[in-house]
Amino acid sequence: MSTSRYDPAAIETKWRRRWEETGVYDVDVHGVKRPFYNLMMFPYPSAEGLHIGNVFAFTGADIHGRFQAMQGNDVFEPFGYDAFGIHSENFALKQDIHPMTLIPSNIERFREQMRRLGTRIAWRHEVATTDPGYYRWTQWVFVQLFKHGLAEKRKAPVNWCPSCKTVLADEQVIAGRCERCSSEITQRNLEQWFLKITKFTERLLNDLDWIDWSDVIKTAQRNWIGRSEGLETTFPIEGHGASIGFFTTRPDTIFGVTFMVLAPEHPLVAQISTAKQRAEVERYVEQASHKTAIDRQTMERTGVFTGAYATNTLSGERVPIWVADYVLMTYGTGAIMAVPAHDERDFDFARRYGLPVQVVVAPPGWPGGELGEAYTGHGVLVRSGRYDGMDSQAAAQAIIEQLEDERTGERRVTYRLRDWLISRQRYWGTPIPIVYCDSCGTLPVPEDQLPVVLPYVEEFRPTGTDQSPLALVESFVHTTCPSCGAAARRETDVCDTFLDSSWYYLRYPSTEFDDRPFDPELTKKWLPVHMYIGGKEHAVLHLLYSRFITMALHDMGHLGFEEPFQRFRAHGVLVLRGAKISKSRGNIVNPDDFYDSHGADTLRAYLMFAGRYEEGGDFSDEGIEGVSRFLHRVWALVQRYRAQGVDAEVTLETQRTMHRTIKRVGHDIPELKYNTAIAALMEYVNELQRRPALHGDEVRALLLLLAPFSPYITEELWEQTGGAYSIHNQAWPAYDEGLAKAREVAVAVQIDGKTRDVLQVEAGSDEASVVELARGSAKVQRHLDGKQVARTIYVPDKMLSFVTKS
Numbered sequence: 001m002s003t004s005r006y007d008p009a010a011i012e013t014k015w016r017r018r019w020e021e022t023g024v025y026d027v028d029v030h031g032v033k034r035p036f037y038n039l040m041m042f043p044y045p046s047a048e049g050l051h052i053g054n055v056f057a058f059t060g061a062d063i064h065g066r067f068q069a070m071q072g073n074d075v076f077e078p079f080g081y082d083a084f085g086i087h088s089e090n091f092a093l094k095q096d097i098h099p100m101t102l103i104p105s106n107i108e109r110f111r112e113q114m115r116r117l118g119t120r121i122a123w124r125h126e127v128a129t130t131d132p133g134y135y136r137w138t139q140w141v142f143v144q145l146f147k148h149g150l151a152e153k154r155k156a157p158v159n160w161c162p163s164c165k166t167v168l169a170d171e172q173v174i175a176g177r178c179e180r181c182s183s184e185i186t187q188r189n190l191e192q193w194f195l196k197i198t199k200f201t202e203r204l205l206n207d208l209d210w211i212d213w214s215d216v217i218k219t220a221q222r223n224w225i226g227r228s229e230g231l232e233t234t235f236p237i238e239g240h241g242a243s244i245g246f247f248t249t250r251p252d253t254i255f256g257v258t259f260m261v262l263a264p265e266h267p268l269v270a271q272i273s274t275a276k277q278r279a280e281v282e283r284y285v286e287q288a289s290h291k292t293a294i295d296r297q298t299m300e301r302t303g304v305f306t307g308a309y310a311t312n313t314l315s316g317e318r319v320p321i322w323v324a325d326y327v328l329m330t331y332g333t334g335a336i337m338a339v340p341a342h343d344e345r346d347f348d349f350a351r352r353y354g355l356p357v358q359v360v361v362a363p364p365g366w367p368g369g370e371l372g373e374a375y376t377g378h379g380v381l382v383r384s385g386r387y388d389g390m391d392s393q394a395a396a397q398a399i400i401e402q403l404e405d406e407r408t409g410e411r412r413v414t415y416r417l418r419d420w421l422i423s424r425q426r427y428w429g430t431p432i433p434i435v436y437c438d439s440c441g442t443l444p445v446p447e448d449q450l451p452v453v454l455p456y457v458e459e460f461r462p463t464g465t466d467q468s469p470l471a472l473v474e475s476f477v478h479t480t481c482p483s484c485g486a487a488a489r490r491e492t493d494v495c496d497t498f499l500d501s502s503w504y505y506l507r508y509p510s511t512e513f514d515d516r517p518f519d520p521e522l523t524k525k526w527l528p529v530h531m532y533i534g535g536k537e538h539a540v541l542h543l544l545y546s547r548f549i550t551m552a553l554h555d556m557g558h559l560g561f562e563e564p565f566q567r568f569r570a571h572g573v574l575v576l577r578g579a580k581i582s583k584s585r586g587n588i589v590n591p592d593d594f595y596d597s598h599g600a601d602t603l604r605a606y607l608m609f610a611g612r613y614e615e616g617g618d619f620s621d622e623g624i625e626g627v628s629r630f631l632h633r634v635w636a637l638v639q640r641y642r643a644q645g646v647d648a649e650v651t652l653e654t655q656r657t658m659h660r661t662i663k664r665v666g667h668d669i670p671e672l673k674y675n676t677a678i679a680a681l682m683e684y685v686n687e688l689q690r691r692p693a694l695h696g697d698e699v700r701a702l703l704l705l706l707a708p709f710s711p712y713i714t715e716e717l718w719e720q721t722g723g724a725y726s727i728h729n730q731a732w733p734a735y736d737e738g739l740a741k742a743r744e745v746a747v748a749v750q751i752d753g754k755t756r757d758v759l760q761v762e763a764g765s766d767e768a769s770v771v772e773l774a775r776g777s778a779k780v781q782r783h784l785d786g787k788q789v790a791r792t793i794y795v796p797d798k799m800l801s802f803v804t805k806s
């Protein structure tokens with residue numbers, strides 16, 4: 001091989017082969033001493049292969065793993081494929097290729113692309129969720145949940161995607177649309193399997209206070225869990241024995257209730273509607289039943305009066321009871337107190353139907369009179385009986401206490417989080433391991449009979465009915481009861497793909513075992529995961545579900561920890577020339593093109609240089625050329641050093657540069673500030689280029705610091721300069737704090753020609769920072785007191801002079 005020219009294709013092929021032959025990234029999961037589990041989110045293997053956004057995410061995680069390995073840790077960096085699910089199946093449908101044919105070839109392609117990227121994946125531990133050897137244990141997880149009362153089939157109004165022809169979890173509905181295909185969601189009332197994540201609500205919320213995760217994810221989970229504290233109480237209905245129960249987070253506004261609203265499905269509606277109003281109410285309820293929950297929340301608010309009245313227990317006032325479909329039966333009690341002065345929805349509704357608006361929390365500076373819009377802030381109470389003049393937050397507490405004393409109300413904490421709906425009326429998923437027997441009821445498939453294998457079905461299209469295509473496969477449906485042996489039927493829905501991914505990190509270390517999902521010893525050794533890096537889009541999906549499954553398995557005694565990921569960091573999103581990268585925009589970037597044209601090393605370093613990793617970057621062709629030139633310069637520099645024969649003399653100045661660079665790069669990498677680490681390396685190379693000759697230490701430091709970013713070129717140059725194989729097993733270079741410190745110089749500060757202070761500043765500091773330092777000096781301040789500076793003169797590294805107005 002020619003050493004005069006940097007040829008990425010040749011060296012990347014060479015080293016990839018060598019790494020694989022020597023198993024340099026294999027980990028002895030049983031034997032190692034300093035385990036470090038470096039996890040990245042496994043992808044959906046689509047046929048287009050890895051897109052540049054995946055490459056951005058995985059490169060950042062891989063750099064972290066490589067850095068940890070050079071710190072002396074035994075890094076385990078596994079990879080796999082989240083290959084079941086609607087995403088993969090929709091693609092198979094579009095291509096008209098059976099998923100059992102399509103998915104293995106997609107996996108093949110992903111694997112090859114990850115290999116070319118130069119990741120330090122422990123390939124022996126690869127998993128695919130579609131492998132019966134994997135989903136057997138997904139079914140095992142389901143069976144454990146069932147046995148512990150955490151999986152339950154029940155009828156509920158659920159989200160239905162008319163295009164994917166399946167139900168979806170609340171978490172998969174984004175602004176009323178399907179997370180996968182963006183179709184508008186409708187509602188169906190179906191019997192479905194739910195996992196009881198709500199049993200863990202408070203723990204899921206409280207642990208967020210201590211887990212070391214990106215704030216953006218913790219905030220998203222807090223909001224999704226949606227804790228709110230308020231009052232639960234009832235208002236009696238005139239002329240009926242019944243009363244309306246409701247919950248409010250604003251008990252301070254209770255004197256401002258001017259009407260009550262029931263959801264159209266509320267059982268009281270039929271009971272209390274007066275003879276005069278009944279026909280109109282029935283017509284309204286019937287119309288509402290055709291609307292989706294989303295329509296009901298977003299369309300014009302309509303309603304109808306029931307003819308009945310309730311009594312406000314605090315004010316004693318009589319308030320009309322309305323039916324309106326903006327109130328949903330699935331949230332809370334299906335009834336609300338309406339306070340139009342202090343709630344936007346109620347305000348709109350009151351305007352439309354001419355209902356009174358009564359201000360009870362005075363906005364700051366309110367002159368009295370009518371409001372142009374609802375005032376939802378806090379303030380001082382008015383027209384609220386004995387609470388007049390009280391601050392609204394204090395009044396809320398006092399009102400709760402009053403009703404608690406009177407035993408007519410209670411302080412209640414409510415959460416937004418609902419149970420996780422996991423049934424899918426699709427083909428491409430893990431079959432739910434349940435059998436229905438006429439005499440024995442609903443039974444889990446015995447563990448020794450798992451997996452329930454997903455059969456090959458020619459007609460795998462979703463049926464659009466309430467049933468999965470598996471329901472049409474007689475040989476699958478008919479089975480025998482595991483308890484009494486009579487004829488029985490299998491559940492034919494499959495699991496949400498998020499169940500497959502909710503536990504995969506438990507499987508990786510234990511892939512060698514066929515007889516257990518995860519080995520207790522290995523699990524103890526490797527988990528919880530030390531570092532997990534992934535996208536924010538999974539904040540309330542995968543990341544919340546994984547925490548729930550871990551907690552549940554912990555409580556059952558299968559795990560010694562209840563939080564699966566010690567650290568989680570969310571990476572940013574890569575854009576292309578400022579635009580979101582997506583298929584619909586037709587601006588998909590294929591990493592293969594860059595492997596061929598520039599090499600994986602350049603692509604990796606460029607992606608990390610394009611922006612702060614946790615914020616994202618902007619991909620441009622010019623940018624990648626710049627990084628390509630940088631690696632060519634590194635190559636040329638090392639060739640020059642090799643030609644030199646003897647090492648250059650070491651001076652204090654050359655030492656300083658090297659130690660400073662080691663310090664900077666070593667500080668930036670663990671904080672995922674990869675862009676500034678690369679910038680430091682570029683500065684370092686610029687400086688080395690100016691030198692007439694180099695020292696071996698300087699060259700070796702450069703290669704070691706660059707190794708996590710560009711693993712191939714550094715391995716090659718390491719070998720060329722006589723380093724022991726492999727550079728990726730070398731220790732991270734150490735630095736001397738004294739030498740790493742910036743060189744300081746003394747700068748005299750003069751005022752009108754007289755030296756008043758001498759500052760120690762970092763060599764090369766600019767005028768603005770020295771002026772700021774000088775202005776902070778007490779001596780300078782004393783002599784500048786009362787004077788105006790007319791002119792400032794700065795001689796870098798020597799003198800700062802203020803000339804004042806005389």
Ligand SMILES: [Zn+2]
Nearest residue numbers: 161164178181
């Ligand atoms: Zn859909």
Ligand SMILES: [Zn+2]
Nearest residue numbers: 437440481484
């Ligand atoms: Zn039976």
